[in-house]
Every structure is written in C-alpha cells, then in structure tokens.
Amino acid sequence: MKRTTITLLKIGLLxxxxxxxxxxESRDKPDGLAVIDIINNLGxxxxxxxxEFVSELEYIPLETDLECLIGxxxxxxxxxxxxxxxxxxxxxxxxxxxxxxxxxxxxIGNGPGxxxxxxxxxxxxxxxxxxxxxxRNVFEYSWDGVFQKSIPIPENxxxxxxxxxxxxxxxxxxGHNHNHVGNEPYNFLLFDTLGQVVKSFExxxxxxxxKPSYFIAERAIKPFRMSESIFVKENSNDTLxxxxxxxxxxxGYIFDxxxxxxxxxxxxxxxxxxxxxxxxxxxxxxxxxxxxxxxxPRYLFFSFxxxxxxxxxxxxxxxxxxxxxxxxxKVTGRIDSHSVVGIYFFExxxxxxxxxxxxxxxPGLMNDVDGGLSFWPRYYSSDxxxxxxxxxxxxxxxxxxxxxASHEIKNxxxxxxxxxxxxxxxxxxxxxxxxxxxx
Numbered sequence: 001m002k003r004t005t006i007t008l009l010k011i012g013l014l015x016x017x018x019x020x021x022x023x024x025e026s027r028d029k030p031d032g033l034a035v036i037d038i039i040n041n042l043g044x045x046x047x048x049x050x051x052e053f054v055s056e057l058e059y060i061p062l063e064t065d066l067e068c069l070i071g072x073x074x075x076x077x078x079x080x081x082x083x084x085x086x087x088x089x090x091x092x093x094x095x096x097x098x099x100x101x102x103x104x105x106x107x108i109g110n111g112p113g114x115x116x117x118x119x120x121x122x123x124x125x126x127x128x129x130x131x132x133x134x135x136r137n138v139f140e141y142s143w144d145g146v147f148q149k150s151i152p153i154p155e156n157x158x159x160x161x162x163x164x165x166x167x168x169x170x171x172x173x174x175g176h177n178h179n180h181v182g183n184e185p186y187n188f189l190l191f192d193t194l195g196q197v198v199k200s201f202e203x204x205x206x207x208x209x210x211k212p213s214y215f216i217a218e219r220a221i222k223p224f225r226m227s228e229s230i231f232v233k234e235n236s237n238d239t240l241x242x243x244x245x246x247x248x249x250x251x252g253y254i255f256d257x258x259x260x261x262x263x264x265x266x267x268x269x270x271x272x273x274x275x276x277x278x279x280x281x282x283x284x285x286x287x288x289x290x291x292x293x294x295x296x297p298r299y300l301f302f303s304f305x306x307x308x309x310x311x312x313x314x315x316x317x318x319x320x321x322x323x324x325x326x327x328x329x330k331v332t333g334r335i336d337s338h339s340v341v342g343i344y345f346f347e348x349x350x351x352x353x354x355x356x357x358x359x360x361x362x363p364g365l366m367n368d369v370d371g372g373l374s375f376w377p378r379y380y381s382s383d384x385x386x387x388x389x390x391x392x393x394x395x396x397x398x399x400x401x402x403x404x405a406s407h408e409i410k411n412x413x414x415x416x417x418x419x420x421x422x423x424x425x426x427x428x429x430x431x432x433x434x435x436x437x438x439x
Contacts, residue, residue: 058437119132133153133165181212187201386435390432
C-alpha cells in the first residue's frame with residue numbers, strides 16, 4: 001500500500017470531505033483514508049436493482065453498416081449531449097445520439113493524422129475535440145474526424161513514453177510512468193500540448209527489480225473524471241488518488257484487498273515465465289481490465305478480477321466461453337479467475353459487491369425497470385447519465401419470455417418498448433447503447 005506523509009494525508013482527507021460532502025469517520029484506516037472494503041465483502045454478493053440509481057432507461061441501437069461494424073472488443077465508450085464515440089484497438093466511430101453513424105475518427109496507418117493503435121480516449125467537450133494516446137504522441141481530432149495536431153508524450157528516465165494518458169483541462173494532460181524498472185522517481189506527470197512536463201508527482205513506493213518487470217500490474221487504470229477532479233490509480237497500488245482543480249495530487253481512498261493485493265514482495269518475486277508462481281496465494285486487480293471505474297458525486301462503480309484465490313471463497317457464477325486453440329499451440333496451466341463488480345457509497349462509506357444474473361450470468365444491477373439485461377455503467381456523462389452498452393446477440397439470446405417471467409418489471413410501458421426493440425434488431429446488428437438517467 002502506498003503511504004504519503006501524515007501531512008499530505010490530512011490534507012487529502014479534508015479535500016475529500018470538501019469534494020463529496022460530510023462523511024462518517026467509521027471504516028477509516030489509521031492514516032485517515034476512507035476504505036473501500038473488498039476483503040470483508042468477498043463471498044457476500046447482493047442483488048441490487050437498477051431503479052435504486054436511475055429513473056428510466058433509454059435504448060439507442062447503433063446503426064449497422066459496413067463502414068462502422070463493431071465487434072466484441074469495445075475498449076472505450078464516451079457519450080456527450082450530441083455524440084456517442086465507440087473505440088476499439090483500431091477504430092473510433094462517431095454516432096449521433098439517435099444512433100446514426102456520423103463518421104470515423106482517423107484511420108490506421110503511418111501517414112499524417114493516422115494512428116497505429118488507439119490507447120486511451122479522452123474528450124474535451126467544451127472545444128469538441130477527442131484525444132487518442134498513440135505510442136509516443138497524443139493525437140487530437142475534431143468530433144467530425146478532422147485531424148488537428150500531434151502532441152508529444154514525455155519520456156521517463158528509461159526513455160519510454162508515459163502511458164494511460166488522459167486530457168485534464170486547459171491544454172493539460174496526465175500520464176502514468178510505467179514503473180517497469182521499479183525505482184522511477186515519479187509515477188504521474190502533468191504535461192502540456194508542447195509535451196513539456198508541468199508538474200511531477202512523487203513515486204512513494206520504489207523497489208529494486210533485478211530486471212525490468214513488464215506485468216500489466218506495473219501500469220495504471222484509465223483516468224476518470226468526477227466533477228473537476230481526475231482520478232488515477234496504479235494497478236499495483238491500492239490507493240485511489242485524485243488531481244484536483246489546483247493540480248494537487250491527493251490520496252482519496254484505499255481498496256482494502258487484504259493479502260490479495262500486489263504487495264511489494266510479490267512485485268519483487270515477479271516471474272515473467274511463471275505467472276501462477278507470481279500470484280501464488282491470490283491476487284486481486286482493481287479494476288477488471290474490461291470494465292473501467294466510473295465515479296459519480298454519490299457512488300463509485302468499480303470492478304475487480306480475483307485470480308488464484310483460495311477455493312473456499314465463493315464467487316458469483318460466471319459465463320464460460322471455451323477458447324478456440326490454434327493447432328500446435330501449447331496450453332500451459334490455466335489461471336483460476338473470477339470477475340466481480342461493486343459499488344462504494346460515498347455518503348455512508350458502504351461497500352456492496354453484486355451477484356450475477358441467475359440466467360444470463362451477466363454481472364451488474366438487476367434491471368427491474370423493464371426486465372432487460374443487467375445494467376453496469378461504463379461511462380458517466382456530463383448530463384448526469386450512466387451509460388452501458390449491450391451486444392445485440394446477448395439481447396436476442398437472453399431476453400425471452402422465460403427470462404422476463406423470472407425478473408421484476410416495474411414499468412410495463414418501458415417493458416413494451418424493450419420488446420418492440422427486440423423485434424427490430426438482429427443478433428448480427430451493432431450493439432445498443434443504454435442510458436440511465438440518474439435520480
């Protein structure tokens with residue numbers, strides 16, 4: 001666990017109280033940080049209705065066309081008052097709020113304004129621009145897909161560019177210094193559109209690797225925004241920090257993972273050739289790599305992956321997909337892995353872990369509004385909306401009369417509209433964006 005000085009922690013606590021309102025002092029660690037209690041809630045999974053958080057659900061089927069086919073690997077989803085942006089590894093599509101395809105943002109290639117891969121996507125709603133992390137540069141595009149400029153990403157002491165880059169405000173960006181060597185002096189840096197470092201934030205946990213470690217645990221989460229603050233977290237660290245409007249980095253919350261965190265000892269013993277040996281005794285990643293952390297003024301929606309934890313700890317039932325193994329490919333020992341979603345309530349400092357739906361085995365909030373699939377936010381819009389996205393083939397497979405009969409439906413009119421939508425889409429169609437208006 002990363003520790004800052006006592007003075008900084010006191011400042012952090014006061015700033016958190018100012019940001020989120022009065023908070024109880026129970027469940028605090030001795031250093032004063034509020035705890036998101038994972039370890040004591042493992043095995044205690046609840047069914048929580050989506051109606052506890054949203055007043056209604058809106059469905060937006062994304063237009064299906066050869067120009068904008070969307071696969072399973074949706075890495076980023078951003079929704080504004082006018083646009084929906086969908087990102088995979090090699091494309092970014094812009095849709096209107098009605099689901100109509102508008103344009104593609106940039107293209108794969110090596111020419112001017114073309115990218116090789118899309119890293120983090122972030123948005124500047126005020127100036128209607130998008131930012132892609134692309135190896136050693138951040139590319140800026142207008143919302144209609146016109147390339148604006150390339151912004152150089154600063155390097156660390158090992159001559160590697162920062163990663164997990166995101167737009168902050170006022171031509172500033174934040175990036176993470178992947179600490180593969182273990183003793184980088186800084187972990188996060190602020191830089192401007194010229195690639196000049198404006199401010200550096202100290203790395204408080206330094207270790208001495210005998211050789212660089214390239215585990216994903218040495219990276220950081222995709223930053224997320226709550227009000228005027230940008231939240232960041234290293235995968236190997238259990239502390240959630242936020243960058244406030246004064247560009248101060250403040251420790252905010254601790255994910256209590258017990259003995260399942262990526263401890264300094266595990267980092268020192270990291271075995272590149274034997275991952276199971278590295279995580280021996282169990283490891284919990286915050287968040288699950290396919291689900292970003294989403295924060296609102298009242299709630300924190302998070303996920304985690306638990307690997308190789310003791311068999312006596314129960315987990316929600318999971319969907320099992322048998323991978324297709326290429327001929328001649330040698331399969332080594334499989335990792336016992338479980339994915340869980342949870343909610344932290346800022347007001348009363350309660351952590352709740354959620355069960356998966358008993359039929360679809362999809363984790364998330366039970367959809368008692370119209371009886372549809374489980375809802376789990378992938379994005380929080382500036383218009384106080386929680387955003388999810390459902391694959392059409394999942395909707396066609398699971399949303400049957402038998403499914404509806406076993407789920408609570410509070411709004412018959414909304415249920416009727418959902419069934420009408422099911423009759424219009426096919427399993428091969430693009431996904432459906434689901435927007436929940438928060439109460």
